[in-house]
Amino acid sequence: MNNSWKTTLTISALTLATSVTANELPGAGVTVQPVQSSVAEETFQTLIVNRALEELGYEVQPTKEVDYNVGYTSIAKGDATFLAVGWFPLHADKYTMSGADDKFSRQGQYVSGAAQGYLIDKKTADKYGITNIGQLKDPKIAQLFDANGDGKADLTGCNPGWGCELVIEEQLNAFELGDTVSHNQGNYAAIIADTISRYNKGDSILYYTWTPYWVSGVLVPGEDVVWLEVPFSALPGERKNVDTTLANGKNYGFEMNSMRIVANKEFTQNNPAAAKLFEIMKLNINDVSAQNMMMSQGKNSSSDIEAHVNGWIKANQQLFDSWVKEAKQAAL
Numbered sequence: 121m122n123n124s125w126k127t128t129l130t131i132s133a134l135t136l137a138t139s140v141t142a143n144e145l146p147g148a149g150v151t152v153q154p155v156q157s158s159v160a161e162e163t164f165q166t167l168i169v170n171r172a173l174e175e176l177g178y179e180v181q182p183t184k185e186v187d188y189n190v191g192y193t194s195i196a197k198g199d200a201t202f203l204a205v206g207w208f209p210l211h212a213d214k215y216t217m218s219g220a221d222d223k224f225s226r227q228g229q230y231v232s233g234a235a236q237g238y239l240i241d242k243k244t245a246d247k248y249g250i251t252n253i254g255q256l257k258d259p260k261i262a263q264l265f266d267a268n269g270d271g272k273a274d275l276t277g278c279n280p281g282w283g284c285e286l287v288i289e290e291q292l293n294a295f296e297l298g299d300t301v302s303h304n305q306g307n308y309a310a311i312i313a314d315t316i317s318r319y320n321k322g323d324s325i326l327y328y329t330w331t332p333y334w335v336s337g338v339l340v341p342g343e344d345v346v347w348l349e350v351p352f353s354a355l356p357g358e359r360k361n362v363d364t365t366l367a368n369g370k371n372y373g374f375e376m377n378s379m380r381i382v383a384n385k386e387f388t389q390n391n392p393a394a395a396k397l398f399e400i401m402k403l404n405i406n407d408v409s410a411q412n413m414m415m416s417q418g419k420n421s422s423s424d425i426e427a428h429v430n431g432w433i434k435a436n437q438q439l440f441d442s443w444v445k446e447a448k449q450a451a452l
Contacts, residue, residue, distance in 0.1 A: 173394060184200065232402075237372035244324040
């Protein structure tokens with residue numbers, strides 16, 4: 121065989137080898153364990169991340185449902201890979217206590233513009249001129265929202281472990297509302313359903329909620345209900361001195377939040393494709409609200425949510441594919 125043939129064969133072999141490497145999926149052979157909270161309305165966001173990881177070749181295990189605190193500690197230990205819906209800055213203390221940047225990678229802003237706060241029905245707000253939760257320090261005002269006859273306002277509150285319950289407790293104490301307001305906790309979906317039922321009967325209601333979530337599609341702020349301001353900023357833990365006043369001058373007691381993908385740091389260091397994916401994925405908050413509304417109207421089974429995910433990806437195929445493409449390039 122002459123030298124020219126040898127050169128040609130060598131070049132062909134190198135070209136083939138390079139081609140195979142470029143086409144190999146970066147996640148091949150790597151198992152991923154997602155976790156999420158018990159809030160079913162976070163499944164949609166999680167499944168979209170799972171689908172993108174599968175496109176990269178990762179073997180994605182069924183999502184485990186855990187308490188947020190367990191989720192953070194599991195990811196820090198490496199027993200789980202990621203949480204798609206880490207609420208920040210609401211979860212700042214959980215993040216810090218579980219190891220912060222030493223244990224986690226948290227680069228992107230998956231869903232931005234999430235609000236939280238206290239609301240009452242507009243009819244009662246207009247009749248009594250109630251604009252601030254501090255006004256409930258007056259027993260006569262508080263009694264308007266008494267649902268069980270104990271003389272105190274009944275606040276539909278936040279599940280233990282979510283993070284928002286710590287803010288509510290901090291504020292009830294700071295605003296001296298402990299004697300006039302009861303923070304009702306339990307299964308949020310059940311107690312908010314009861315709250316909506318009381319509203320439909322014409323009762324005055326007081327509740328905490330957040331967006332994106334289906335409640336604000338049923339009780340529409342500005343039409344059915346109004347947001348209450350707070351007397352002053354009061355947050356727990358490391359956010360103690362944070363001013364929650366918004367750009368428009370209103371202070372609803374909570375900072376604007378983003379849902380961020382929190383992943384095990386060692387995993388992201390070893391998997392640049394997944395790390396890039398987590399960093400660049402962005403989901404429109406209105407898309408999440410629309411999906412959550414469908415769930416509230418009865419389309420909330422696992423197969424329903426899968427169908428919602430399929431529909432979203434099909435409608436946003438170009439965007440979805442761009443995430444996968446950029447993530448693949450990060451691994452080359």
